[in-house]
Amino acid sequence: MPPTHWQLFWGMQQVALSSFGGGLSAWSERIVVEDKAWMSKQEFITGLTVARLFPGPNQINMAIYIGSHFRGLGGALAALAGILLLPFSVLMGLGLAYYYLHTSMAMDRLLAGVITASAGMALSMGFKIAAAYFHDRVALLLAAISFVAMTVFHVRLVPLVLVAGPLAMVWYWPRKP
Amino acid sequence: MTLLLAAACQPAHLGDWRNLIAVIWDFLSLSLFSLGGGNTLLAEYHYMAVDKYCWLSSQQFAEIYAIAEGAPGPSSMIVGLLGMGAAFEEGPFWALLSGVMAEVAILLPSTLLMVIAALSWNRFKTSPFRLAFERAMGPITLGVLFAVGLKILRISDHDTPAYAVSAVVCFLMLRTKISPLWFMAVAAGLGVLGLVNR
Numbered sequence: 001m002p003p004t005h006w007q008l009f010w011g012m013q014q015v016a017l018s019s020f021g022g023g024l025s026a027w028s029e030r031i032v033v034e035d036k037a038w039m040s041k042q043e044f045i046t047g048l049t050v051a052r053l054f055p056g057p058n059q060i061n062m063a064i065y066i067g068s069h070f071r072g073l074g075g076a077l078a079a080l081a082g083i084l085l086l087p088f089s090v091l092m093g094l095g096l097a098y099y100y101l102h103t104s105m106a107m108d109r110l111l112a113g114v115i116t117a118s119a120g121m122a123l124s125m126g127f128k129i130a131a132a133y134f135h136d137r138v139a140l141l142l143a144a145i146s147f148v149a150m151t152v153f154h155v156r157l158v159p160l161v162l163v164a165g166p167l168a169m170v171w172y173w174p175r176k177p
Numbered sequence: 178m179t180l181l182l183a184a185a186c187q188p189a190h191l192g193d194w195r196n197l198i199a200v201i202w203d204f205l206s207l208s209l210f211s212l213g214g215g216n217t218l219l220a221e222y223h224y225m226a227v228d229k230y231c232w233l234s235s236q237q238f239a240e241i242y243a244i245a246e247g248a249p250g251p252s253s254m255i256v257g258l259l260g261m262g263a264a265f266e267e268g269p270f271w272a273l274l275s276g277v278m279a280e281v282a283i284l285l286p287s288t289l290l291m292v293i294a295a296l297s298w299n300r301f302k303t304s305p306f307r308l309a310f311e312r313a314m315g316p317i318t319l320g321v322l323f324a325v326g327l328k329i330l331r332i333s334d335h336d337t338p339a340y341a342v343s344a345v346v347c348f349l350m351l352r353t354k355i356s357p358l359w360f361m362a363v364a365a366g367l368g369v370l371g372l373v374n375r
Contacts (some may be wrong), residue, residue, distance in 0.1 A: 020249040046298070053311055054294050055208065056287030057215040057251040064288055068295040076292045080284075087250025088257060092276055094244055095258045099265045099272065102240060111240045112375050113342075113368020117360040118243035119333035120346025125216055126323035127351055132315070139316035146320025150220060151327060157221050158210055161317060168313030174305045 002070040003038055005078040011036060012063050012082030020087075024059040032066060039066070059083065142168055186231040191264055191275065200230065200263070204256065204282035211287060213318035215253035219325045222259055223332070232263040236375065239333040247361050256283045339373045 003011065011031060019027040025048070033044050047069070051061035060083060067079030101107050133139040146164060149155040189196045203225055211218050219242065226233045233241070241262065245255035260279025264271040294301070301307045334340045346360045367373045 016250065024251070047295075050294050050298055051291070052214070053307070054287070054291050055211045055215075056284070056291055057211070057253040059251050060253075060284065061287070061291050064291040065295045068292045072296070073292050076288065076295070080288060084250075084254075084280075087248065088254055088277075088280065091245065091248045091250065091254050091257055092261065092273055094248055095241075095261045095276060096269055096272065098240065098244055098258075099261065102237070106369070109368045109371065110365045111243065111368065113364040113366065113373050114243045114247070114361050115239045115333040115364075116339045116342040116367070116373050117346045117357070117364035118246045119239070119330045119339075120343035120360065121246055121350055121357055122216075122219070122242070122329035123326040123343060123347040124350035126319060126326050127347070129213070129315075129319055129322070133319055136316075139319070142313075142316035143320035143323070146317045147323045150321060150324035156224065157217065157321065158206070160321070161210055161212070164317050165313060168317060169306075169309040172312035173309045 003036070005071055005074055008067050008071065008075050009078040009082040011038070012066070012079045013085060015063070016083050016086050025062070028059065028062055038070070043069075138171060186228075188232055188263075188266075189230040192267075196230075200225075201278070201282050204279055205286055208283050208286035209290065211253070211283075212314050213322065215251070216325060217318055217321040218253070219255075220321075220328050222255065223328060226259050226262065230263065232259065235332040237262065239329065242329060242333075243361065247358060253283075254280065256280050335375050336373070338367075339375075342367060342373055 015024065015028045015031050018031065029041075029044055032038050033041050039047070047062055047065040048058075051058050051065050054061060056064075060080065063079040063083040064076045067075035067077070069075075071078070102111065133143065142164065146160060149160055149164075150157070189200070191197045191200065207218055207221055210221075223235070223238050227235050227238055241258045242255060245252045245258060248254070257276040257280040261272045261276035263279070264275035330340075330343055334343055342364055346364070349355060349360065350357065364373070
């Protein structure tokens with residue numbers, strides 16, 4: 001019996017709620033595969049592959065995958081609403097508080113500190129995936145060109161991807177053995 | 178010169194429907210370019226909010242990024258905060274509505290594509306197009322993520338102690354599993370004590 005729209009909505013809400021504090025992907029697997037047994041571990045991993053490959057936030061894509069796997073577009077929207085409702089509401093609350101309070105002196109000092117930490121987190125994103133490409137010189141060259149194009153020549157992301165993407169795809173097109 | 182440039186940048190008023198459509202179109206068209214989970218778009222969001230539409234200062238953008246990172250859930254929800262900033266002058270109702278609309282616009286195209294992908298994956302799984310796409314986008318994502326990281330670093334940090342804190346946080350993010358919230362809490366303390374400045 002595949003889950004209904006409501007079950008998808010509540011299930012994803014449970015995932016969002018459990019993961020306050022981090023580890024969205026791990027919680028999603030625990031609830032969807034272990035607790036509710038909606039999917040096998042193998043099906044879940046396939047979903048993760050698709051979610052990472054296609055554009056969009058990975059965890060949100062995973063919810064969409066789970067929803068559409070069982071109930072098509074409607075299921076996807078139910079799962080999406082479930083995973084977003086709580087975190088997005090919290091974020092909107094924080095946002096309102098920020099826009100009202102950020103001009104105060106005390107908040108300004110506090111935020112001046114916080115952004116040094118978040119800048120460090122932003123910097124770590126590239127390093128996190130860099131190791132996977134060390135053995136591939138063409139990949140490193142592509143990465144370097146993308147970096148220089150954006151940082152030095154201020155090329156925007158869309159034209160960069162539209163030009164570099166197809167060229168890279170030609171290079172990486174699977175060759176017959 | 179800087180003053181002149183700052184004065185020339187007038188916030189785009191969303192009451193004018195042409196502005197509104199332009200903004201919504203920008204978010205819609207960026208949606209399908211959110212490679213590698215969406216953080217690759219941060220430099221584009223900064224360009225839109227600070228340089229193109231003048232909703233926020235660079236400093237505010239850095240602060241909003243910090244809030245989105247610290248809040249529970251995917252950090253790509255920062256788009257909701259950008260939308261909120263665009264309409265904040267009009268009062269909390271319009272700020273909230275604008276925030277929700279921006280988030281809907283950035284998620285809509287990638288959601289529809291993801292539904293199609295989920296339903297037809299078995300046909301795509303072994304196609305050469307998929308293999309080439311996957312291998313080609315990885316290195317581009319890598320370069321873009323470094324560019325984005327550097328951009329955020331530049332708009333956030335302006336003195337040596339600040340850069341030092343960022344470097345330490347970056348190192349700890351890579352080498353430990355400590356929750357990022359701890360780094361933010363400690364850094365907030367350093368800010369309150371006046372040890373890091375803008």
